[in-house]
Structures are given as C-alpha cells and as structure tokens.
Amino acid sequence: xxxxxxxxxxxxxxxxxxxxxxxxxxxxxxxxxxxxxxxxxxxxxxxxxxxxxxxxxxxxxxxxxxxxxxxxxxxxxxxxxxxxxxxxxxxxxxxxxxxxxxxxxxxxxxxxxxxxxxxxxxxxxxxxxxxxxxxxxxxxxxxxxxxxxxxxxxxxxxxxxxxxxxxxxxxxxxxxxxxxxxxxxxxxxxxxxxxxxxxxxxxxxxxxxxxxxxxxxxxxxxxxxxxxxxxxxxxxxxxxxxxxxxxxxxxxxxxxxxxxxxxxxxxxxxxxxxxxxxxxxxxxxxxxxxxxxxxxxx
Amino acid sequence: xxxxxxxxxxxxxxxxxxxxxxxxxxxxxxxxxxxxxxxxxxxxxxxxxxxxxxxxxxxxxxxxxxxxxxxxxxxxxxxxxxxxxxxxxxxxxxxxxxxxxxxxxxxxxxxxxxxxxxxxxxxxxxxxxxxxxxxxxxxxxxxxxxxxxxxxxxxxxxxxxxxxxxxxxxxxxxxxxxxxxxxxxxxxxxxxxxxxxxxxxxxxxxxxxxxxxxxxxxxxxxxxxxxxxxxxxxxxxxxxxxxxxxxxxxxxxxxxxxxxxxxxxxxxxxxxxxxxxxxxxxxxxxxxxxxxxxxxxxxxxxxxxxxxxxxxxxxxxxxxxxxxxxxxxxxxxxxxxxxxxxxxxxxxxxxxxxxxxxxxxxxxxxxxxxxxxxxxxxxxxxxxxxxxxxxxxxxxxxxxxxxxxxxxxxxxxxxxxxxxxxxxxxxxxxxxxxxxxxxxxxxxxxxxxxxxxxxxxxxxxxxxxxxxxxxxxxxxxxxxxxxxxxxxxxxxxxxxxxxxxxxxxxxxxxxxxxxxxxxxxxxxxxxxxxxxxxxxxxxxxxxxxxxxxxxxxxxxxxxxxxxxxxxxxxxxxxxxxxxxxxxxxxxxxxxxxxx
Numbered sequence: 001x002x003x004x005x006x007x008x009x010x011x012x013x014x015x016x017x018x019x020x021x022x023x024x025x026x027x028x029x030x031x032x033x034x035x036x037x038x039x040x041x042x043x044x045x046x047x048x049x050x051x052x053x054x055x056x057x058x059x060x061x062x063x064x065x066x067x068x069x070x071x072x073x074x075x076x077x078x079x080x081x082x083x084x085x086x087x088x089x090x091x092x093x094x095x096x097x098x099x100x101x102x103x104x105x106x107x108x109x110x111x112x113x114x115x116x117x118x119x120x121x122x123x124x125x126x127x128x129x130x131x132x133x134x135x136x137x138x139x140x141x142x143x144x145x146x147x148x149x150x151x152x153x154x155x156x157x158x159x160x161x162x163x164x165x166x167x168x169x170x171x172x173x174x175x176x177x178x179x180x181x182x183x184x185x186x187x188x189x190x191x192x193x194x195x196x197x198x199x200x201x202x203x204x205x206x207x208x209x210x211x212x213x214x215x216x217x218x219x220x221x222x223x224x225x226x227x228x229x230x231x232x233x234x235x236x237x238x239x240x241x242x243x244x245x246x247x248x249x250x251x252x253x254x255x256x257x258x259x260x261x262x263x264x265x266x267x268x269x270x271x272x273x274x275x276x277x278x279x280x281x282x283x284x285x286x287x288x289x290x291x292x293x294x295x296x297x298x
Numbered sequence: 299x300x301x302x303x304x305x306x307x308x309x310x311x312x313x314x315x316x317x318x319x320x321x322x323x324x325x326x327x328x329x330x331x332x333x334x335x336x337x338x339x340x341x342x343x344x345x346x347x348x349x350x351x352x353x354x355x356x357x358x359x360x361x362x363x364x365x366x367x368x369x370x371x372x373x374x375x376x377x378x379x380x381x382x383x384x385x386x387x388x389x390x391x392x393x394x395x396x397x398x399x400x401x402x403x404x405x406x407x408x409x410x411x412x413x414x415x416x417x418x419x420x421x422x423x424x425x426x427x428x429x430x431x432x433x434x435x436x437x438x439x440x441x442x443x444x445x446x447x448x449x450x451x452x453x454x455x456x457x458x459x460x461x462x463x464x465x466x467x468x469x470x471x472x473x474x475x476x477x478x479x480x481x482x483x484x485x486x487x488x489x490x491x492x493x494x495x496x497x498x499x500x501x502x503x504x505x506x507x508x509x510x511x512x513x514x515x516x517x518x519x520x521x522x523x524x525x526x527x528x529x530x531x532x533x534x535x536x537x538x539x540x541x542x543x544x545x546x547x548x549x550x551x552x553x554x555x556x557x558x559x560x561x562x563x564x565x566x567x568x569x570x571x572x573x574x575x576x577x578x579x580x581x582x583x584x585x586x587x588x589x590x591x592x593x594x595x596x597x598x599x600x601x602x603x604x605x606x607x608x609x610x611x612x613x614x615x616x617x618x619x620x621x622x623x624x625x626x627x628x629x630x631x632x633x634x635x636x637x638x639x640x641x642x643x644x645x646x647x648x649x650x651x652x653x654x655x656x657x658x659x660x661x662x663x664x665x666x667x668x669x670x671x672x673x674x675x676x677x678x679x680x681x682x683x684x685x686x687x688x689x690x691x692x693x694x695x696x697x698x699x700x701x702x703x704x705x706x707x708x709x710x711x712x713x714x715x716x717x718x719x720x721x722x723x724x725x726x727x728x729x730x731x732x733x734x735x736x737x738x739x740x741x742x743x744x745x746x747x748x749x750x751x752x753x754x755x756x757x758x759x760x761x762x763x764x765x766x767x768x769x770x771x772x773x774x775x776x777x778x779x780x781x782x783x784x785x786x787x788x789x790x791x792x793x794x795x796x797x798x799x800x801x802x803x804x805x806x807x808x809x810x811x812x813x814x815x816x817x818x819x820x821x822x823x824x825x826x827x828x829x830x831x832x833x834x835x836x837x838x839x840x841x842x843x844x845x846x847x848x849x850x851x852x853x854x855x856x857x858x859x860x861x862x863x864x865x866x867x868x869x870x871x872x873x874x875x876x877x878x879x880x881x882x883x884x885x886x887x888x889x890x891x892x893x
Contacts, residue, residue: 017722018731018733019733019734022737022738046717047720048714048715048716048717048718048719048720049715051714052722053557056725061734061737063722063724064722064724064733064734067720068720069714069715069720069721069722070721070722070723070724070732071557071560071587071722071723071724072722072723072724072725072726072734073553073556073557073583073587073725074553074579074580074583074725077549077550077553077579077580077583080545080549080550080553080554080557081553081554081556081557081560082557083543083554083557084515084517084553084554084555084556084557084558084559084560084561084565085557085558085560085561085714086557087515087541087543087554087558088514088515088541088557088558088559088561088562088563088565089561089562089563089713089714089715091715092561092714092715109546109547109549109550110546110549110550112546113545113546113550268541269536270535270536270539270540270541271541275539277561277563278514278515278539278540278541278558278563279514279558279561279562279563279689279713280562280689281514281539282512283511283512283514283564283682283684284512284679284682285509285510285512285538285678285679287679289537289538289678290510290676290678290679292537293506293509293534293676293678294496294673294676297496297497297498297502297671297673297676298329298330298494298495298496298497298673
C-alpha cells in the first residue's frame, strides 16, 4: 500500500487491514475497531507510525484487521512486548489491544507493572466478561453467579475491577467505553493516544454468542456517561467510588487522568534531551568507551 | 622452574565475614603482576552465615581451571580450619587468627601461621582486622615487598578516605612484620610478568560481549548465577547508551526483549534455568515471528529451585526443547569467559542473519568465576552484520511482504516506522504477507511452505560456525569429549595424564545446535576409547551426541554434586576407565573439599 504518499488526509477507511474480521456478527469488537480507525485518522497519524500489539483471543486478532505495523503476540504478553517496542523506539505510537482474559487473567502481572511504570501505551481492552474463543468459560471479569461451561452451577469468584485496579496500580489515564457508543469511544481513544503515559480503556464489548448476561441491553439499561455527571477526572477518590458502582448505574467515560506523572521513556536517562531511539542508534561502541571499560578491569 | 609458578590461595569463612575484599585485593595484585588467575567461589544461598570458600589459583601460564590443590588457606573462622586443614599438603600454609581459631590435625610440613590479631592491631572489636592482617602475612609469604600490598590497599580503600587507607595499611604492615619475624616465606616467590592483565568474571564477559556486539536493549529478572550480567549492564548502561530494564518476571523479560528486538535494537537477556523455563514460550514466538533475540541461560544445579549457588550442565535438553513446536534455533555453549565474550558477538551476527532466536548456555562455573584476561584480547569492535534489516525508508513503496519466500528462506525484515513496509507479525502461522492461516482458513500448502521457508534459513549455518577439532596426542589411547565449560579442566587433566605417559586427546564441543554431526563423527571415527565428561547425572550430552551421530561412548565421567570438576577428578576417572575399574561405565569422582 502506498497510502503514506497521498496528500489528502487519511480517513478511517485507510486503516482497514488486509482481511476482514472473523468475529461473530454483532460482536462488540467491530465498534472498537471502527472507533480506533476513526481516532487515528482524526489525529492525523499514518499507518507506518503506529504499532498495534495484541495477545491471543478473539479481540486479539485486531492487528490483522487494522492497517498499521502489528504484532500478534502470545496470550497475555501484549503489554510486555509493547513495552519493549515503545522503549526501544519511543517515536512510535503504540496501541495494545486484547480481551479481559488476556489482560486481566493470564496477563495480569504485566497489567500491574505496566501501569506502575506508566509506559506510554494506549491499552484497549475489549471486555466481554467471558472466554469466547475457547467457547465460553468464566473470565476474571465475569460476574458472581454467572453460569458458563466451566461454572455450570454459577461463578463463585468475584470479578476484577479493571478501573480501580488500573488507577491503584498507577495508570495515568483510565476510561471505560461501550461498543454501543462509538462517539464516546473515539473521544476516549484520541485522549488516550494523546496522553503521555499508560492509558487504559476498558470497553464493554458484548459477546453475542457466549455471554447471555452482559448484553447490549444489559448495558444500555445501566450506562451513565460520566460526562453528564460533572465528574472531575483528576479526583481519583471520586473515580474509584464511581468505578465501584455496578448494579443500577454503570459509568462510562474518562474516570481518571494524571498528566503530572512522567512516562517511563521520558524518565529514562539514556533518552534524555531528545536522544534518538535505541532501535536506530549505531551499534558499535567507541574505542574510548572500550578503553575506559578495560582500564577499570586492570 | 620448569612448571612455572602455580599457587592456589583459598579464603574461607561465613557469608558476611568479608571474603570478597581480600579476594579482590589479591586478584588485582596478581593480575597487575601479569600473572594468570582462575578463581572459583564456592558459596551458599545465604547473606550471613554458612560457609564460603574462595579458591584463587595464580599461575605463570594460563590457568584453565581452579586447580587441584590449596597451597595457602586463609581461615576467617574455625569452621574453615576444621573443614579444610586436612587437605593441605606439606609446604602449604594455614593462616588464621590465633585469638579465636585453633588448628586441628594436619599433615607434616604444613606451616601453621597463627596471627595474634588483637595484639597486632590493638583493636579487639574490629572483626575485619584479621582479614587485613592476613593480607600482610600472605604478602610476606609470597615474597612480595610490602609496598606492593600498600598500593593495592590504597587503591581498594581510597574511595573511603585517607583514614580508612592508613588504618588498613597499618594493620597489614603489622601482619607483614609479624610474618617476617615468625613464618618462612615461599622458596620461590611470586614472579612478575612484564605485561599486566585485566580481570573479569564470566558474567562481565557475557555482558561486554553484548555491549561490543551493539546490544542496545537488555532486560532481566535477577536470578543467580546470571545476575552479574544485569549488574554489569546496569552499571555501564548510561555510558554506552544501552537501555536496561528490570522486569516483573522472566515471561515479561523474554516478551519485552522480543518487542524491543522487533524495532531493530540488538537485544539480549540472561537468566538461569528456572527463569529460562518461563521464557520458553517467548523463544518460540521469536522463531515464529522471525525476530532475532539472544537468550542466555546460566545453568545452575536443578531441577526446580535446585541448588542456586552450585554449578551443573543440566539444561542442555531444556535448551534443545525450549518452547512448543518444531522450529529452528541456535544453541551454543561457550567454553570459558573469554570464549563467552567472543561468542556473543558471533551469535548476534548469526541471529540477525537467520532472524531466529539463539540460546547461549553458560553455567555458574564460567559466569561467576573470576579470570585474568590479557587486555589486548578484549576487542570490543567486532564485525557487526545486521543481515536483511530495513530500518530506514528506502523509497520502496511496496508491495512489501514480510515473509516473502526467498531462496535462502530469509526475508527482508522491515522494522516498525518504515514507510511502505507496513505489516503484521504473528505468533499464529501466517502466509508471506503475514496474514493468519491459523484460524479462519487453515492452509496445508502454505503451512508447509512457511515451515520449510523457516527451516531453510539455517541450511548454510554449519559453514559459518567452527567445527570442533580433536586436539592432543597422535594415536591416543583415549579421547575425552566434553561440551561447554569443561574444556579447560579437561585440558589440564590431559596434562596430568601425559605426565603419567597416557596418550590422550580431546574433543571440546561448543556449537550445539545445529550440530556439526559430520565433523564430530569424523573426529571420533578413529578413537580407541571415547569417554564423555559432563557435569550432570544422566549424560545429557551423550544422549544428544548419540541422537545426532549414532556414536555411543565407551565410558563416562560425570559429576553432579554441585561442585565443578577439578583436573584430578577427570584424570582419576580416565585412569580408572583405562584400568577397567569402572563397573557400570560411569565414573563419578568424590568431591573432597566440602563446601
């Protein structure tokens, strides 16, 4: 493709990948894909400037459907891989896409530490509260009582709260979206990409095949956009209180943002003063550097 | 002296008694005099207590192992004296604080050098005074002028200020003078070679090999005995522009390394077997996505947590089989610190050429050993060949297929950010464009094509790495085969066997996978008796050799008690095999020095 040579601005269509999604008709992931394509186009990004990193799962097929550099990595490992990409070449815009099992289950350890490090990534979690690709087992974000193939008598474990977890672990941009509201998703994603730190957007992305509990209707009846509530995203206590609500009111929108904390690459001493990315600096060390090292060994 | 100077000093005590400092001071003194050093620290996984024995062998010629003998034992506690005095032969020295350590039974001719430390230092409270006083005694026994020690102490302590330097020098002088008045120095004093040497550990060498090869991203999780690589990298990172990250676990390490390597940065990580187990899935992902990464496994005694501070060559099959699936990888086992240094640069050129992962098998013996090295041998400007790497816009606006099926199987590798080369890499099987053929439409024809493309990349690999050669006597009675870190100790065992009139040669294998099967078969075809020497119980290399060549050895010498081979362990094993005294074909030497 030769799109980067075009002069007219890119549109969402230019970010369509080589193949069409293999998601089930009606899957919530379509909306997030569309919203992401619209967001990067509106921000004026080109496909070669973006790397989209995913793990494994239905939603982790995302990079194949999105026109940018992509890495479809191992189950649960997208954040670790993406950290390597971003730190080795900080000039790239790095998106990370995946599901709730990938991010909050098998990849949970990386979620904690990526947040703590405030790596400048945009992490889009398509949360369907179920394991879909393995045909319907309980996930770390499934509700108590949910009946699945692995919990035929109802789930007895409490779900993770992605919003409070992200805030408590140190993420500096934390939002929640819903596949039924593309406009809000675009706002959230654009803000996340522009945010200089670890941005997490948990997106309710209903699984129309395996999750009969958390359907579009379930969310439509409960969702309240934070924008309508006068919520102040710099107030983490208020953000956490609202994130704890679930039964009658489920908030979406930007819960929390802290722009004062520097991202990991901004703090990295060897990238001081606008140094070029380590991916592109000459490999060889100098004779002077070698001599200094050897002198210390004498 | 026909044999040349060859002297081993052992310093024993509990963790926390300050063994490292006198060890460092002596090491620097020796290498500055141009003497070769091979030091092995037998230690425990404890911060305070236990028993540590640092053996420093200093030699006029190159020291390929830590040797067989202790010629001077410095006892920092009674336990050391109790354990090791009986190993000292006639003419050896035991240096100790006579205020609180009592020698026991010993052989005739052992010099018992008790120091009245409190009397010498006038300070009963300073527990480190005995260490410094002992350095004075050792300097005297070795026939050194006190000024040599004085300047070494000054260098060691100058950062702590003039007061620390002068108090240490005073205590050392008291020890030196007491020794002059009471103890007999060596008949042949410590010699001096004209050219000073440098000193490094194997982990330093691995890290420096990486730095020289242009590693710009290093990540790790601390794990003994690999942590020294992380420490070297962290210390030198800013000066060399290397990004160093400590990660939450080795799964994160390996995946972060894959991500960094994909951007074009030369990337390395090191761990030990347990961490390597966590890395393995990512190693397969590097193979599938065709991303060059160097993974170092510094082997320690296993399985599981095993014996964290002890050595073993137990992870060969773990490396051979690391990660699910059937894929190409490079496995190499360097033979010593200097070899490890050069191997890293070589391996980086190979992984860049073949766009695949490599596994470097070091072990505790190499990695945590301290060795002399001629400074001029430290060439940190190796040839750097990045292979078919596209890092800058080349005006080519496509079409670009990341996995295009080329004659040599290697496809031009564009990194993210280059216009006109946008593509997706995937751990799922994919076609030439990078499009998945794993889920919606699996495709046996393309699957076969891609498997064969990746496999074909290494077709010419064996032309690029040196085949092992037999070295030693013509028409040998016995051929000793080893791999990795045993090369040096086998060479020294051969010297002992030759002194007995045994004709012997050796085959030291370094490049493990792909394997030089033809060259090895040829090398061993005329052997009258082949013995395989390895630091494990089950004979992992023997099984591998048999699988690759069909060769079955005539006998084995194996050690799996956590301690490394000493030359006599191997020489004794060879003699036993030649005498037909090895009942089940496997000779297992006894570890005499219990640490």
